[in-house]
Amino acid sequence: MIRLQGLTSRGQSKKFARIFTLTPYIFRNPILPALFLFIASCGFNHETNVESGTRQGILHVGNGDEPRELDPHVVTGSIEHNLCMALLEGLLDRDPESLDIVPGVARAWEVSEDGRTYRFHLREDARWSNGDPVTAADFVYSWRRALLPALGNNYAYMLFYIRNAERFHRGEITDFNKVGVKAPDDLTLVVELDNPTPFFLQLLTHMSYFPVHQATIEAFGAPDERGTRWTRPGNHVGNGPFKLKEWVLNRSIVVEKNGHYWDAGRVKLNRIVFYPIQNATTEERMFRAGQLHITGTTPLDKVEYYRQERPEVLKLFPFFSTYYYLFNTGASPLDQVKVRQALAMSIDRQQIVEKITRAGEIPAFSYTPPEVNGYRAEPGFSYDVERAGALLAEAGYPGGAGFPPLELMYNTSEGHRRIAIAIQQMWKTALNIDVTLVNQDWKVYLDKRDARDYQVARAGWIGDYLDPNTFLDMYTSNSGNNDTGWSNLRYDTLIAQAGETTDRERRFALFREAESVLMTDLPIMPIYTYMSKALVSPDVRGWYPNILDIHPYKYISLVQSTD
Amino acid sequence: MLRFIFRRLLQAIPVLLAVSVITFLLIHAAPGGPFAEEKAVPPEVLKHLNERYKLDQPIHIQFYDYISHAVRGDLGPSFKYPGRSVNEIIAAGFPVTLELGCYALLFALLIGIGSGVCAALSPNTWRDYLPMMFATIGICLPAYVLGPFLVLVFGIWLEWLPVAGWELIPGDKILPSITLGSVYAAYVARLSRGGMLETLSRDFIRTARAKGMPEAVIIFRHAMRVGLLPVVSFLGPALAGLLSGSFVVETIFQVPGLGRYFVQGAFNRDYTLILGTTLLFASLIIVFNLIADIMLAWLDPKVRHETING
Numbered sequence: 001m002i003r004l005q006g007l008t009s010r011g012q013s014k015k016f017a018r019i020f021t022l023t024p025y026i027f028r029n030p031i032l033p034a035l036f037l038f039i040a041s042c043g044f045n046h047e048t049n050v051e052s053g054t055r056q057g058i059l060h061v062g063n064g065d066e067p068r069e070l071d072p073h074v075v076t077g078s079i080e081h082n083l084c085m086a087l088l089e090g091l092l093d094r095d096p097e098s099l100d101i102v103p104g105v106a107r108a109w110e111v112s113e114d115g116r117t118y119r120f121h122l123r124e125d126a127r128w129s130n131g132d133p134v135t136a137a138d139f140v141y142s143w144r145r146a147l148l149p150a151l152g153n154n155y156a157y158m159l160f161y162i163r164n165a166e167r168f169h170r171g172e173i174t175d176f177n178k179v180g181v182k183a184p185d186d187l188t189l190v191v192e193l194d195n196p197t198p199f200f201l202q203l204l205t206h207m208s209y210f211p212v213h214q215a216t217i218e219a220f221g222a223p224d225e226r227g228t229r230w231t232r233p234g235n236h237v238g239n240g241p242f243k244l245k246e247w248v249l250n251r252s253i254v255v256e257k258n259g260h261y262w263d264a265g266r267v268k269l270n271r272i273v274f275y276p277i278q279n280a281t282t283e284e285r286m287f288r289a290g291q292l293h294i295t296g297t298t299p300l301d302k303v304e305y306y307r308q309e310r311p312e313v314l315k316l317f318p319f320f321s322t323y324y325y326l327f328n329t330g331a332s333p334l335d336q337v338k339v340r341q342a343l344a345m346s347i348d349r350q351q352i353v354e355k356i357t358r359a360g361e362i363p364a365f366s367y368t369p370p371e372v373n374g375y376r377a378e379p380g381f382s383y384d385v386e387r388a389g390a391l392l393a394e395a396g397y398p399g400g401a402g403f404p405p406l407e408l409m410y411n412t413s414e415g416h417r418r419i420a421i422a423i424q425q426m427w428k429t430a431l432n433i434d435v436t437l438v439n440q441d442w443k444v445y446l447d448k449r450d451a452r453d454y455q456v457a458r459a460g461w462i463g464d465y466l467d468p469n470t471f472l473d474m475y476t477s478n479s480g481n482n483d484t485g486w487s488n489l490r491y492d493t494l495i496a497q498a499g500e501t502t503d504r505e506r507r508f509a510l511f512r513e514a515e516s517v518l519m520t521d522l523p524i525m526p527i528y529t530y531m532s533k534a535l536v537s538p539d540v541r542g543w544y545p546n547i548l549d550i551h552p553y554k555y556i557s558l559v560q561s562t563d
Numbered sequence: 564m565l566r567f568i569f570r571r572l573l574q575a576i577p578v579l580l581a582v583s584v585i586t587f588l589l590i591h592a593a594p595g596g597p598f599a600e601e602k603a604v605p606p607e608v609l610k611h612l613n614e615r616y617k618l619d620q621p622i623h624i625q626f627y628d629y630i631s632h633a634v635r636g637d638l639g640p641s642f643k644y645p646g647r648s649v650n651e652i653i654a655a656g657f658p659v660t661l662e663l664g665c666y667a668l669l670f671a672l673l674i675g676i677g678s679g680v681c682a683a684l685s686p687n688t689w690r691d692y693l694p695m696m697f698a699t700i701g702i703c704l705p706a707y708v709l710g711p712f713l714v715l716v717f718g719i720w721l722e723w724l725p726v727a728g729w730e731l732i733p734g735d736k737i738l739p740s741i742t743l744g745s746v747y748a749a750y751v752a753r754l755s756r757g758g759m760l761e762t763l764s765r766d767f768i769r770t771a772r773a774k775g776m777p778e779a780v781i782i783f784r785h786a787m788r789v790g791l792l793p794v795v796s797f798l799g800p801a802l803a804g805l806l807s808g809s810f811v812v813e814t815i816f817q818v819p820g821l822g823r824y825f826v827q828g829a830f831n832r833d834y835t836l837i838l839g840t841t842l843l844f845a846s847l848i849i850v851f852n853l854i855a856d857i858m859l860a861w862l863d864p865k866v867r868h869e870t871i872n873g
Contacts, residue, residue: 076602150615151611152608154605170607226615227644250823281711286817288719444593444595446599447596481602
């Protein structure tokens with residue numbers, strides 16, 4: 001009414017005034033209905049996900065992306081590992097805090113004197129989610145399946161420590177009886193290894209060693225058929241603390257407590273809802289609005305805010321992963337050790353972690369992260385611009401004179417770009433070297449890296465198990481992951497020797513020696529050790545920061561926090 | 564009319580065939596394969612994967628194979644998601660994208676026509692300037708600015724609406740629909756203002772007024788029918804754009820639609836998924852343009868004559 005008066009008082013014609021009384025309200029001010037829409041909707045969320053979840057024992061977790069599959073022998077990523085960890089259980093498990101090996105399906109085990117034969121005693125009360133007992137034969141079946149060549153299991157190599165497993169996978173032998181896995185009875189599993197493998201028990205906690213339910217697999221296809229419907233809700237049979245309830249593509253995956261699980265008494269959560277949230281900013285907003293208990297990461301520009309304002313929910317802790325650059329050692333000028341040394345020594349890593357990554361990353365002067373289950377690498381080199389200049393001069397490029405233009409390739413990402421720019425600048429200032437930056441779409445980057453069609457390339461590596469071997473064996477001459485063209489006989493020998501050594505100190509000494517070879521020759525240039533950056537609601541108990549960034553859901557509970 | 568529709572649909576066949584050939588060649592020409600990963604894929608594993616997905620065959624055989632399945636409605640298995648067929652991914656994602664697109668369109672029409680007509684009725688007053696200012700801002704503001712802004716205001720400060728999700732919490736469809744629709748609302752507002760302004764100055768409106776017809780009847784029955792024709796012809800491309808262009812909104816709001824697959828399929832070199840979604844969107848654009856033409860013919864006798872006899 002006031003509006004109408006205002007209108008006439010402004011001398012608008014009577015005719016228009018009439019229209020406005022006749023036309024629906026919306027025509028007078030279209031912005032108002034939109035506002036009403038919002039006002040009407042206010043009060044939708046009296047209780048947030050986190051509040052109701054905590055009350056009902058339902059954990060809401062941000063889980064990175066849509067899992068490619070839930071089949072432990074087809075997938076490889078950490079997103080899938082989080083889910084498989086809830087749905088399945090291997091022979092052994094990890095303590096969520098110390099990461100020590102604890103019993104899983106196996107209640108006890110013995111290792112032979114030579115460290116090559118393991119005998120596992122399975123617990124009698126281990127059950128599949130349909131009530132079937134979990135037997136030693138299930139493991140033989142599952143490991144055979146994981147090795148079947150046609151399944152296309154990218155992680156098959158994790159089982160290669162078992163005698164003849166690699167030959168079976170390559171199709172050189174077809175009789176699985178020749179492979180070192182036997183089930184003398186329902187509750188005993190005997191495993192024979194090629195070499196004493198001190199980290200073998202750790203491998204058993206990895207999804208590539210998880211069991212699958214034979215009858216279920218075969219109800220939906222051949223054992224080596226990829227992507228059958230056995231992993232769908234209603235079909236899936238697992239032996240983990242939770243069972244699959246619902247899987248809506250790209251929206252959520254819901255698992256609920258498995259009553260048949262042998263340790264069900266310890267499981268506190270009734271349900272877990274996994275959300276495939278790719279965008280870290282969206283994930284953080286959902287956390288802030290009380291839609292999530294736990295996020296997978298924190299956006300870089302929000303780390304500082306949480307550090308200042310809500311330090312109790314921000315969990316920053318070193319991750320078992322190294323950010324580094326690869327040098328293609330096959331072509332000039334990077335074929336010269338001194339050039340690579342000069343490049344590695346002229347980067348101020350402290351600046352990079354303080355000014356760019358800013359989450360407390362650790363500057364890296366060794367390839368393995370600082371502390372790996374008792375193994376501590378010596379820094380292989382140092383930040384020394386003067387020495388770098390001298391080395392470059394010795395290599396024939398005094399003051400950078402005559403140094404051919406260098407190309408640095410990274411996969412398209414804002415974070416990688418910032419680091420590359422900083423390094424480009426540092427090399428220019430310290431060594432007077434010109435570097436061009438080239439970003440490539442992920443698959444092109446992988447393709448070029450694999451074909452060694454690059455000079456310097458960004459890379460990252462996440463260790464699979466807590467042992468220096470997971471980092472160091474990838475730079476042996478015949479490793480498929482060695483994209484640098486670097487080959488060093490002494491390094492190969494040291495790694496091979498370490499593989500045959502049981503004595504822990506002796507083994508670590510061999511690894512240290514190998515790593516010093518690697519850090520002298522520098523086919524790769526470590527930059528920093530990654531940090532995990534999770535946001536965890538104060539309601540969540542039993543979640544511990546650890547270097548593998550794994551958080552077994554079995555131990556997690558929800559308690560209404562006091563604040 | 565039927566002949567016109569039939570002819571248009573017939574024309575669509577070579578168009579779709581060309582789209583699939585070009586897409587197929589482009590994705591196969593792009594460097595990097597679907598199975599490359601950070602951890603090196605052992606050659607024997609790669610060999611088995613290539614055999615399984617028939618990538619070891621010559622390219623023309625692969626194409627023939629794909630097309631002969633596609634015409635029967637089978638778009639093949641996804642490369643990235645071993646357990647999913649492209650049909651299944653589309654069946655899961657498309658209804659969501661469609662729903663989001665429809666809400667966004669509804670929002671665009673409601674706000675756009677409302678403010679456009681309102682502006683045209685009192686040109687060069689604040690009733691005109693204000694909505695047009697919003698429209699200009701709306702056209703300029705990309706979804707990745709508007710979306711987070713709306714989330715900040717209504718999701719985080721006011722705590723009225725969920726910040727993300729789709730069918731997870733009541734009310735979570737509102738912000739993505741508004742974000743996606745706002746650019747189109749702005750276009751619709753400008754189009755309807757222009758159309759209405761032109762129409763209101765035409766002779767038949769003056770005649771109607773001279774006859775003493777009530778102003779509301781003049782606006783609703785006579786002026787809008789002609790004045791909103793530009794909006795109608797914009798609808799087809801708009802809906803197609805809303806459906807295929809929802810990637811950013813889907814990412815910001817964690818909406819499980821098809822837009823994400825459309826874009827990520829390309830990054831992942833998921834050949835079948837790119838082809839499937841491209842063909843789907845191409846068909847939709849053809850269909851929506853056809854529908855818009857039919858509607859236009861129904862509303863405008865001049866166009867009706869041209870389309871049917873032309």
